Amino acid sequence: MSDSDLTSAPDATPDMKLSPDAQVLGNALLRDYCLHLDPSNTNGASHADEQLRDAMKSFPDPPVRPDSSLQSSPPTKLSVPLQPDPFHDHRKGALSTGSAPQQTILKALASRSPKNGPLPPIAIKGSFSNRESDDRQRPKTALPRPNLSKTLSARLKYPCFFHQWFDDAVNTERVLEEIAAEDDGFSHSRLMQTATSVREISKQLQRRPIRRAVKTIMIVTKARDNSLVPLTRELTEWLLRTPRYNADVGVTVYVDAKLRNSKRFDAPSLVAQNPRFESMLKYWTPDVCWGSPEMFDLVLTLGGDGTVLFTSWLFQRIVPPILSFSLGSLGFLTNFEFTSYKTHLNSIMGDHGMRVNLRMRFTCTIFRSPLNSTLNRSSTTSSSSPNLRTLHTTSPSAAEIIEGEQFEVLNELVIDRGPSPYVSNLELYGDNNLLTVVQADGCIISTPTGSTAYSLSAGGPLTHPSIPGILLTPICPHTLSFRPMVLSDTLLLKICVPRSSRSTAYASFDGKGRVELRRGDYVQVEAGRYP
Numbered sequence: 101m102s103d104s105d106l107t108s109a110p111d112a113t114p115d116m117k118l119s120p121d122a123q124v125l126g127n128a129l130l131r132d133y134c135l136h137l138d139p140s141n142t143n144g145a146s147h148a149d150e151q152l153r154d155a156m157k158s159f160p161d162p163p164v165r166p167d168s169s170l171q172s173s174p175p176t177k178l179s180v181p182l183q184p185d186p187f188h189d190h191r192k193g194a195l196s197t198g199s200a201p202q203q204t205i206l207k208a209l210a211s212r213s214p215k216n217g218p219l220p221p222i223a224i225k226g227s228f229s230n231r232e233s234d235d236r237q238r239p240k241t242a243l244p245r246p247n248l249s250k251t252l253s254a255r256l257k258y259p260c261f262f263h264q265w266f267d268d269a270v271n272t273e274r275v276l277e278e279i280a281a282e283d284d285g286f287s288h289s290r291l292m293q294t295a296t297s298v299r300e301i302s303k304q305l306q307r308r309p310i311r312r313a314v315k316t317i318m319i320v321t322k323a324r325d326n327s328l329v330p331l332t333r334e335l336t337e338w339l340l341r342t343p344r345y346n347a348d349v350g351v352t353v354y355v356d357a358k359l360r361n362s363k364r365f366d367a368p369s370l371v372a373q374n375p376r377f378e379s380m381l382k383y384w385t386p387d388v389c390w391g392s393p394e395m396f397d398l399v400l401t402l403g404g405d406g407t408v409l410f411t412s413w414l415f416q417r418i419v420p421p422i423l424s425f426s427l428g429s430l431g432f433l434t435n436f437e438f439t440s441y442k443t444h445l446n447s448i449m450g451d452h453g454m455r456v457n458l459r460m461r462f463t464c465t466i467f468r469s470p471l472n473s474t475l476n477r478s479s480t481t482s483s484s485s486p487n488l489r490t491l492h493t494t495s496p497s498a499a500e501i502i503e504g505e506q507f508e509v510l511n512e513l514v515i516d517r518g519p520s521p522y523v524s525n526l527e528l529y530g531d532n533n534l535l536t537v538v539q540a541d542g543c544i545i546s547t548p549t550g551s552t553a554y555s556l557s558a559g560g561p562l563t564h565p566s567i568p569g570i571l572l573t574p575i576c577p578h579t580l581s582f583r584p585m586v587l588s589d590t591l592l593l594k595i596c597v598p599r600s601s602r603s604t605a606y607a608s609f610d611g612k613g614r615v616e617l618r619r620g621d622y623v624q625v626e627a628g629r630y631p
Contacts (some may be wrong), residue, residue, distance in 0.1 A: 134279065148226075195204050211471040241284070306566070310421075311453035313345055314397040318384055318420070322403030322413050322428055329364040331402060331427070335441060337370060340377050344449060349376055351449075357383040389414040396420040398448070402438065403551075404428015409610050412461065412510040421456055423448070433554045458588065459549045459565055461628040464609055466504040469620025501622075507609040508628055511550030515595055515623065516542030516575060518616070520603035523578055527622075529594040539578040542605070545593065545625050546571040560584045570625070577610050589627040596622035 184287065317339060319334045333354060340350045359365040360383055371378045388395075393415050401407045401424040408424050425441060426434035436444055448454045517524040526538040546555040548563040551571055556562065560573035561584055568589040574582050587593070597605050599619045607623055608614040 109598075128555055153375050157291065306455065306457060309453035309455050311451070312397070313447045314351065315345070316352045316354070316395055316397050318389075318396045318399045319356075320399060320401045320403075320407060320414075321356055321359075323410070324408045325403070325568065326364060327426055328402050329359065329362060331438065332359065333365050333370065335400065335402070337373075338380070338442065339445075340370070340374070340380055349374065352380045352382065354382045354384040354388075360384070376526035379563060382549075386414055390416060393418040393420065398423060401425065401434070402427050403434075405430040405433045408433040409510055412508070413612055414609060415630075416508045419461075419630060421454060423454075433549070458631045459510065460547055462509045462513060462545070462547055462570075462625050463506065463606075463628040464509055465506045465624045466607070466615065466617070467622055467624060468504045469499040469618065470502060471620055472618045505613070505615065507613055508630060509550075509610045510547065511553050511610050512544050512546035512555060513574075513607065513609055513623065513625060514542060514544050514554060514611075515605050515617070516609045517603065522602040524597060524603075524605055525601045526597050526605065527596040528593045529570075529596065532594070536582070538574060538582070540574040540576055540582070542575040543595070544571070544573040544575060545595070546573060555584075558584075561586060568627070570627075593625040594622050595625070596620075 127163050288515045319332055319335060321328050336353050336355060338350075339353050344350050354503060355365070360367060367381065371381060385443055397419050397420065399411055399422045401411055401422060403424075404426070405428065407428060408422065412419065423436060423444065425436050425438040426435040427438055429432065515524070515526060523539055524542050526543060528535045528538055528543075544555045544558055544560065546553070548565045548567050548569060548571070551560060551563040555571055555573045558573045560571055563569060563571060563586065570587040570589055570591060570593065571584065572587060572593075573584040597617045597619055601619055604619065605617045606614055607617055
């Protein structure tokens, strides 16, 4: 079908005839619109722009009608001249001229002013995208803005020696410089590019292998399991005797201080093999793990998931990389077989390096009410105290609390009713806003890693460890409407025992550190800084 056939179509009015210049203008605008439908297709782009500019010079401005004529005259139906094959080398599967609806093409032609011409391309810097955007066309406002580069760099620099190993994975300084260069603030496209960059950084942290010299290794053996002591000795002897890093001996090994006098471990016979082993075989205690966690380059666990949780409990701040061997009853966190320990360790301390899977932990802080330090236990647990009834508040106040203990948990925080026969009554706040009142035997605040533990037994969802989230699972709720939830890891949770509660509650952190929460106390839960 030719252009003349389209002009004389039944939908077109007889007096509506387009001049050759108008037809050229329509063809050029149509090609330009199709190019916007498929940005990857650039065939004929320059030719279309030349025709568009030449046609605009000769195309007269449309006459301006008065308002009365606009209201009295019926709308005019336009006939759009179409080319049978505008692109000879069209990409397979891309949108073409014929695939665009006619109403969409008419709207696009009507919205383009002939005098303005095509908009110039705008280049926006980005770490992972070079797409064009029109955000720079907006007027800039001279508002004072803090130095984002210094602020973000201070937040991104963790006080952890282990995270500094990822400095070569992605150019963080370049990303911060580009963010600071935006004087007019974050636009929507810029914010989207930054979010994409953050996700890419998270991927690179887990994909990029770490090749560092592992010179100090800590071995954690499952407690009260004498069958694992000979395996601990075997592993220790192999680490001490195998030459590493251009030396004729191995690396420094730390074992549990309880094995110093163990007959099964037999440390004196191990040291007698080489005089230098005496300075290379050392013993760790919980105080050493708390005070100097950066001295360990690698931690080896011999046991099950409980041994891994115990290792996380030892390192309440910085956690070195953990290689867990499956020698226990549960193996959700133990992915390596002890029979292949030589292969795995040779790979880590060789040229291959290691890939680290970062597991999120929760920072749980207990805040005490000042009334609990003045009232005795009997008056605190009494439900008929008039003072406690009058001091009931709807939300915890920062001016009336005292900060207490703090714990880093890998699996979950459990708050239950303890020995009390009454149902727990807990107030749950998210970012200081009341979310719900929990009436149940208790609730479980779990990490994605802990979704396969107590939370799963209570009916909670299974969550992949790489998903950043907070799992809230009730324990035997009073109402069926309270179901397990997955919350954002950016949320600041507070679980408060209201002053009108019948009894107190008890909190445990990864099954340890069980403490009592009295009326007015609450636990604050947030994503930890030390995974």
